[in-house]
Amino acid sequence: AGAGLMxxxxxxxxxxxxxxxxxxxxxxxxxxxxxxxxxxxxxxxDRVLEEMRAVPGVVDAGLTDCAPLSGGCxxxxxxxxxxxxxxxxxxxxVGVHWVSPNWFGVTGIPLLGGRAFGPEDRVGTRxxxxxxxxxxxxxxxxxxxxxxxxxxxxxGFWPDTAWVIGVVGDxxxxxxxxxxx
Numbered sequence: 538a539g540a541g542l543m544x545x546x547x548x549x550x551x552x553x554x555x556x557x558x559x560x561x562x563x564x565x566x567x568x569x570x571x572x573x574x575x576x577x578x579x580x581x582x583d584r585v586l587e588e589m590r591a592v593p594g595v596v597d598a599g600l601t602d603c604a605p606l607s608g609g610c611x612x613x614x615x616x617x618x619x620x621x622x623x624x625x626x627x628x629x630x631v632g633v634h635w636v637s638p639n640w641f642g643v644t645g646i647p648l649l650g651g652r653a654f655g656p657e658d659r660v661g662t663r664x665x666x667x668x669x670x671x672x673x674x675x676x677x678x679x680x681x682x683x684x685x686x687x688x689x690x691x692x693g694f695w696p697d698t699a700w701v702i703g704v705v706g707d708x709x710x711x712x713x714x715x716x717x718x
Contacts, residue, residue: 562644597643600636602634613631615629615630615687617685617687618687633689638653638654646706646708653667663700665700666700667703668682668705670707683704684700685701687700
């Protein structure tokens with residue numbers, strides 16, 4: 538019975554929409570060299586992307602701190618700055634992922650509204666975030682979240698306001714059977 542159910546279960550798992558296109562996508566992990574400090578990271582990552590794109594056969598490259606289906610991604614608190622502040626600790630917890638501007642295009646994650654990150658979105662400029670469809674439905678049901686002010690508890694985004702500039706499709710970051718979050 539177990540042997541008969543396994544192929545059926547595997548078929549169901551493989552037919553689930555993961556939220557990204559895995560065909561012709563290769564992922565790898567690397568550690569940032571210790572001599573790279575926060576202010577030098579953007580230039581370091583730009584060089585990494587340039588070198589990856591120079592590899593024969595590579596069409597494009599993108600970076601993230603948490604690839605789909607890798608699990609163990611970061612979570613943090615988010616404050617919705619267009620609403621009265623709630624009690625301390627009542628802010629919703631959200632997943633947070635750092636991505637290069639072309640990450641969504643490389644992985645086929647659809648942009649559903651607003652815009653993707655661009656070269657203008659750098660350290661020292663207005664802070665911006667992109668949210669997924671699940672967050673848009675949860676925090677702004679029936680409304681357009683683009684242009685909404687938020688604060689995110691990582692990367693110095695808590696004391697400052699960041700602005701939602703885009704909404705992307707949901708992606709499964711944990712296990713295949715987990716709901717996108």
